Amino acid sequence: MARAERLAQDLSLQFTTLRRRTLEVVAEEGRPLGAYDIAERLSAPGKRVAAVSVYRALDFLTEHGLVHRIASRNAFVPCEHGHGAGESAVFLICRSCGSVDETISAEIERSLDHTLAQAGFKPASRIVEIEGECGACQGRQEEG
Amino acid sequence: MARAERLAQDLSLQFTTLRRRTLEVVAEEGRPLGAYDIAERLSAPGKRVAAVSVYRALDFLTEHGLVHRIASRNAFVPCEHGHGAGESAVFLICRSCGSVDETISAEIERSLDHTLAQAGFKPASRIVEIEGECGACQGRQEEG
DNA sequence: GTCTTGCCTGTTACAGTGTAACGATCGGCG
DNA sequence: CGCCGATCGTTACACTGTAACAGGCAAGAC
Ligand SMILES: [Zn+2]
Ligand SMILES: [Zn+2]
Ligand SMILES: [Zn+2]
Ligand SMILES: [Zn+2]
Numbered sequence: 001m002a003r004a005e006r007l008a009q010d011l012s013l014q015f016t017t018l019r020r021r022t023l024e025v026v027a028e029e030g031r032p033l034g035a036y037d038i039a040e041r042l043s044a045p046g047k048r049v050a051a052v053s054v055y056r057a058l059d060f061l062t063e064h065g066l067v068h069r070i071a072s073r074n075a076f077v078p079c080e081h082g083h084g085a086g087e088s089a090v091f092l093i094c095r096s097c098g099s100v101d102e103t104i105s106a107e108i109e110r111s112l113d114h115t116l117a118q119a120g121f122k123p124a125s126r127i128v129e130i131e132g133e134c135g136a137c138q139g140r141q142e143e144g
Numbered sequence: 145m146a147r148a149e150r151l152a153q154d155l156s157l158q159f160t161t162l163r164r165r166t167l168e169v170v171a172e173e174g175r176p177l178g179a180y181d182i183a184e185r186l187s188a189p190g191k192r193v194a195a196v197s198v199y200r201a202l203d204f205l206t207e208h209g210l211v212h213r214i215a216s217r218n219a220f221v222p223c224e225h226g227h228g229a230g231e232s233a234v235f236l237i238c239r240s241c242g243s244v245d246e247t248i249s250a251e252i253e254r255s256l257d258h259t260l261a262q263a264g265f266k267p268a269s270r271i272v273e274i275e276g277e278c279g280a281c282q283g284r285q286e287e288g
Numbered sequence: 289g290t291c292t293t294g295c296c297t298g299t300t301a302c303a304g305t306g307t308a309a310c311g312a313t314c315g316g317c318g
Numbered sequence: 319c320g321c322c323g324a325t326c327g328t329t330a331c332a333c334t335g336t337a338a339c340a341g342g343c344a345a346g347a348c
């Protein structure tokens with residue numbers, strides 16, 4: 001990810017090997033990965049990476065917007081947008097193939113802001129996760 | 145909850161003591177409760193309720209729309225609406241007081257449907273959870 | 289009545305998820 | 319050099335959730 005590299009220069013020292021490799025592993029996989037799965041992929045014979053280290057790396061990466069946590073799956077995906085400020089994402093999670101698509105919709109953003117303002121609620125973070133079936137899997141199912 | 149009682153008659157046999165008491169405990173608390181917290185509240189000296197039983201009761205209650213699971217907290221709240229069919233809720237979770245407010249917005253529903261249709265995604269369940277500060281806590285903070 | 293069946297519950301055991309605490313290591317700085 | 323801050327390794331532990339199996343109980347069949 002080029003965006004990560006750019007950010008890396010800003011925080012020069014902060015983007016350590018473990019954090020970089022954690023991001024790489026998450027980005028290479030096409031589906032959400034659990035922290036323990038990541039630890040396993042980062043481990044080599046004789047060089048084991050503990051899950052707690054992965055959690056710390058993931059904390060760093062999520063704080064800087066490089067990965068997202070999927071609350072309904074206890075898993076992590078790379079950010080594919082580089083959204084600014086309070087811009088939040090909508091995650092489309094396919095129950096068949098397990099893929100996660102991250103989209104941004106100004107329309108949803110607006111209607112959420114509207115509802116929150118009406119309720120007098122000051123938002124800090126937003127979680128919008130939709131489970132269902134992605135377009136590809138729908139087509140596959142109709143054929144088979 | 146009257147709604148629960150009404151449903152109880154439909155499923156007469158199904159609404160057992162354990163399930164009823166689980167719903168009561170969740171409804172009495174003003175904030176999301178974890179399954180183990182519920183088990184603790186249901187337990188009496190000499191009569192311990194295991195967490196696994198609570199999970200089964202919660203499965204039943206969520207399937208029938210009497211309680212909701214808060215994915216970002218691994219906790220459960222009573223449903224306060226009795227929403228029909230695919231109508232999904234928006235949860236406003238206060239970081240200060242821990243309260244959860246359940247609201248329904250047709251506007252959000254519409255914009256979500258629109259975005260999903262555009263992406264060719266067939267939704268099955270929706271999770272919308274906003275963390276932030278509720279109106280009451282904002283007022284309290286400004287004073288103190 | 290008794291037997292079988294299905295559903296709910298109890299119990300144990302275990303897998304998966306996440307954090308606290310402490311120590312070692314490394315780099316920068318006086 | 320010694321100090322300080324941040325990162326990382328290691329251990330231990332708490333919390334969340336499920337699988338598997340056995341007992342209880344009500345309802346219907348014989
Ligand atoms: Zn993103
Ligand atoms: Zn799919
Ligand atoms: Zn509800
Ligand atoms: Zn509050």
